[in-house]
Amino acid sequence: MQIPIRIRLSISYFFIFAVAGILLCVASYLMARRSLYTALDHELDERIDDVHDFFAANGLGNDLNREQAEAASEFGLKDEGKWLQIQDDQGRWIYRARRMLIAPHDVPPASALPAKGSIVVFGADDKRIRSLRRAFWLDGHVFVVETGSTLTKTEQTLLLYRHGLFLISPVIFLMAGLAGHLLSRNALAPVAAIAREAQRIHDGNLQTRLPSLGTHDELAHLSRTLNEMLERIESGMRSVRDFTAYASHELRTPLALIRTEADLALQKERTSAEYREAIATIGAEAQRMSSLLGSLLFLARADAGAERVQICAVDARQVCLEMAEKLRPAFQGSRIRFRTDLPTSALLVMADPTYLQRLLMIVLENAAKYTRAGGLVRLVLQQDGDGAKFEVVDTGIGIPESDRGHIFERFRRGSNARETNVDGSGLGLALAAWIAENHRTNIRVKSDTGLGSSFSWELSLAPQIEDEIPSVPTPSAARQFSTAGAHP
Numbered sequence: 016m017q018i019p020i021r022i023r024l025s026i027s028y029f030f031i032f033a034v035a036g037i038l039l040c041v042a043s044y045l046m047a048r049r050s051l052y053t054a055l056d057h058e059l060d061e062r063i064d065d066v067h068d069f070f071a072a073n074g075l076g077n078d079l080n081r082e083q084a085e086a087a088s089e090f091g092l093k094d095e096g097k098w099l100q101i102q103d104d105q106g107r108w109i110y111r112a113r114r115m116l117i118a119p120h121d122v123p124p125a126s127a128l129p130a131k132g133s134i135v136v137f138g139a140d141d142k143r144i145r146s147l148r149r150a151f152w153l154d155g156h157v158f159v160v161e162t163g164s165t166l167t168k169t170e171q172t173l174l175l176y177r178h179g180l181f182l183i184s185p186v187i188f189l190m191a192g193l194a195g196h197l198l199s200r201n202a203l204a205p206v207a208a209i210a211r212e213a214q215r216i217h218d219g220n221l222q223t224r225l226p227s228l229g230t231h232d233e234l235a236h237l238s239r240t241l242n243e244m245l246e247r248i249e250s251g252m253r254s255v256r257d258f259t260a261y262a263s264h265e266l267r268t269p270l271a272l273i274r275t276e277a278d279l280a281l282q283k284e285r286t287s288a289e290y291r292e293a294i295a296t297i298g299a300e301a302q303r304m305s306s307l308l309g310s311l312l313f314l315a316r317a318d319a320g321a322e323r324v325q326i327c328a329v330d331a332r333q334v335c336l337e338m339a340e341k342l343r344p345a346f347q348g349s350r351i352r353f354r355t356d357l358p359t360s361a362l363l364v365m366a367d368p369t370y371l372q373r374l375l376m377i378v379l380e381n382a383a384k385y386t387r388a389g390g391l392v393r394l395v396l397q398q399d400g401d402g403a404k405f406e407v408v409d410t411g412i413g414i415p416e417s418d419r420g421h422i423f424e425r426f427r428r429g430s431n432a433r434e435t436n437v438d439g440s441g442l443g444l445a446l447a448a449w450i451a452e453n454h455r456t457n458i459r460v461k462s463d464t465g466l467g468s469s470f471s472w473e474l475s476l477a478p479q480i481e482d483e484i485p486s487v488p489t490p491s492a493a494r495q496f497s498t499a500g501a502h503p
């Protein structure tokens with residue numbers, strides 16, 4: 016079972032605080048112990064200094080008997096004398112407290128002692144003595160002094176300290192738990208706030224945004240990222256709504272025309288020529304509707320990822336020739352001169368032949384639509400470095416600069432198209448852009464208002480494997496190199 020993050024955080028914080036608390040206690044205990052022993056050693060050191068001062072003040076050092084008598088009267092009844100012994104350089108005892116008899120007797124010679132002296136601990140567990148052995152020099156004589164103090168008080172103090180620490184340990188654990196709980200709750204509070212706000216967002220209030228945390232941490236980043244995602248979803252929903260609204264509007268116009276034409280034809284008895292004219296109008300509108308529906312269906316499928324391009328080696332020259340033949344009658348009907356400027360031999364490019372035809376059709380149809388009678392449209396194909404460049408140039412009405420950045424958007428028509436009453440729904444170039452994008456290229460537009468426009472794009476050349484070249488543009492005969500598919 017997955018443990019919730021909050022619990023896991025609380026447990027982690029608890030462990031961190033508890034371990035820190037325990038380490039603090041141990042450190043404080045060790046420091047207190049060290050301080051107590053240092054103070055004790057310092058006191059012992061001072062006592063040896065006192066012995067030295069006493070010897071110096073009384074001119075001792077040469078006469079053993081006098082030394083023994085003076086030392087006995089000075090230290091015999093004093094506290095400092097309880098754990099004291101003094102030896103001269105010949106190993107003779109000058110003073111020796113009775114209690115010191117339990118001390119290890121092998122007092123080292125002065126030469127074996129460090130200048131600061133050495134510490135010895137002796138005695139039984141219930142009465143342990145900590146003593147300092149140090150030598151001092153006086154008038155050419157060396158004296159080894161050992162003085163000690165019982166550790167009972169120090170050890171009792173340390174025991175009390177340990178008990179105290181033991182008693183407060185539950186409080187430490189309790190506080191560690193509480194701190195862990197509070198910290199994890201605070202840390203996750205913004206997440207809870209984000210989740211609460213996110214739950215309130217639905218398709219009716221997609222413009223709502225998650226609260227901005229005003230910090231620079233990961234949660235603020237998460238909130239910003241979710242808001243950006245909401246932005247994209249909102250814009251996606253908006254384009255779906257716009258798409259539906261535009262599509263129904265575009266379909267309503269030809270449908271209304273069909274109904275009006277049928278109603279008018281049926282209002283009274285007509286001649287057969289009049290009926291033929293009405294049926295022709297209805298047929299033309301139905302044709303317009305069906306091409307519009309085709310484009311809508313294509314875009315819907317493309318959005319759903321159902322349209323996929325099949326890239327293979329295609330003879331671009333052959334595709335251009337076929338498209339030119341198909342559209343030549345339309346150009347002739349509009350009295351527009353149409354020229355092709357193609358290579359003399361096959362030019363193999365990597366493309367999906369069906370989509371390439373469609374792309375050429377869209378751009379050439381536009382050139383025909385937006386060029387007046389007497390104008391010129393040229394279809395140019397040429398090898399350009401590693402690629403093949405397609406270009407459709409016309410001497411038509413041109414595209415106003417303000418429209419150039421928008422003509423590839425769905426249902427966007429330029430003001431030139433609306434002003435000249437040219438029929439269309441603004442979907443052609445959106446389709447063309449999708450095809451270009453799925454061929455890893457993009458369409459460049461150059462235009463001079465009133466003088467004409469040029470649409471161009473490049474495709475990469477196919478690898479030269481002569482014997483495997485398919486008879487293009489039939490997709491089934493084409494050799495497939497890879498499959499690409501993406502959303503526009």
Ligand SMILES: Nc1ncnc2c1ncn2[C@@H]1O[C@H](COP(=O)(O)OP(=O)(O)OP(=O)(O)O)[C@@H](O)[C@H]1O
Nearest residue numbers: 381382385413422428429432439440441442443444
């Ligand atoms: N060759 C051109 N000359 C001038 N304007 C052009 C040309 N090609 C495209 N345009 C402008 O770009 C707009 C978008 O073109 P697009 O092909 O997407 O839509 P459309 O031609 O208006 O309608 P349809 O969906 O029938 O193609 C056009 O409305 C027009 O304003």
Ligand SMILES: [Mg+2]
Nearest residue numbers: 381439443444
């Ligand atoms: Mg068009």
